[in-house]
Amino acid sequence: MTVDIEKVVSLSKRRGFIFQSSEIYGGLASSWDYGPLGVELKKNIKDAWWKEMVYAREEIFGLDASILMHPKVWEASGHTQNFSDPYLICTDCHKYYRQDSPEVKDNRCPLCGRNFSSQATRANLMLETYLGPLKETALKVYLRPETAQGIFVNFTNILFTKHPKLPFGIAQIGKAFRNEITTGNFTFRSREFEQMELEYFVLPEEDEQYYEYWISQRLNWYINLGIKKENLRLRKHSQDELAHYAKACTDIEYNFPFGWMELEGIANRKDFDLRQHSQFSGIDLTYFDDQKRIRFYPYIIEPSGGVDRSLLAFLIDAYREEKVRGEKRVVLGLDKRLAPIKVAVLPLLTNRPEIVEMAKKISGELKRSFVTTYDDTAGIGRLYRRQDEIGTVYCVTVDVQSLEDKKVTVRDRDTMLQERISVDKLKEYLAEKLGM
Ligand code: ATP
16 A cells, blocks of 8 residues: 555554644744654664664674764865755745755756756755854854764774774764755654764775675664565666765665655765874774784774664555544554554443443553543544554453452454453563563
8 A cells, every 4th residue: 555645644644643743833844843753763672672683792882972973074074065966046936955856856946947057056065053142253053964974083092991892883872953945744854853873993804704794784773673674675776876985885765755755864974084084184093903913994884874764764654544333443553563553441331430441541550551541532433543553562351340350451452353361471471562
């Protein structure tokens, strides 16, 4: 089924996943706020990445570098010079577009159809700000356009504190900012977003082996978390498309409703970054091999993904509509680890205070172990539909009989099968089912 992006946008807003930023003032283009469900989903994606990349491995270390960095960092990295996209301006409707945007066909303005009369111009994508009270004398700095540079400038700090041997990695999740030209397609291309980046330092002669390794690891991460295989593909960059520092790059692309687009890129950056920062800072960023007694710059393999982009892909991929006994059921079939709410506790009857009280008590106890919600504001059919639509994994229903036998009904979101479980076994039962 091809998902209508408008349905996902509408569900996101209606149920509290994603809101337009500053909406009461008319909104700010391509900035987004994550609501109560969105913030949980985002956190779960970041946790899944961190578990896989940092906790599951002995040789990868976490980092949280600051967003504002010394301006020389961006000179060394090449961003001040090269971080730009070519754009076209329509002289008629004064709109501008990224030249390589899929909307721009045959050099015509997608809005009015007029030919673009001038050549493409380049614009630097970094957002500037100033440190100091007087703008005239203040230091011009940038909001980082990627998290990677924070890792490179901490290379020796990790070497001296953790004493790792090659290969080893430094992982970071954090905000990045880009003054993007063409935005849109919901959260796909925003001006403020989060990245999940690993810089993996390897022996120069082992670069190709680890490049292939990380491509398959990262592709499997998405599949393992529930994205359908047929909606993912790998795209190798051609030689003329490669960034100035890269020896090779492969994108993991997702089949978005608006086309196949990049979710994550895996690049072989050679020894470019450590060399550049050594040269610009005057600090030696080589690695010393104490067996061979030689110093050299390791090569770097970089899997770089976007939190917001993968969140959008997870939402789209999980969205499904089904017919159940003649009625439409919307389900967000998110992986259990990603689902924002794990358990909903629902009383079958609200006119029986003992049932309400029992349901609230169960909910209060489960909250200590899983993200749990309580809802008694509609009939049971409607309550189930609400939970299915936001991907809640299990619904626990308390009914009249529960008062007698101290058992509740647990309903599975995907199979809709129901089981009677003793209240005193409920927590263990759910923990096992949820794998927590
Ligand atoms: P694109 O070609 O789509 O602009 P890119 O190749 O410039 O992306 P990278 O610099 O490789 O992107 O950044 C790594 C990841 O960060 C991307 O794969 C994407 O998931 C995420 N990302 C980059 N730019 C944005 C953005 N403007 N909004 C949301 N996510 C982004």
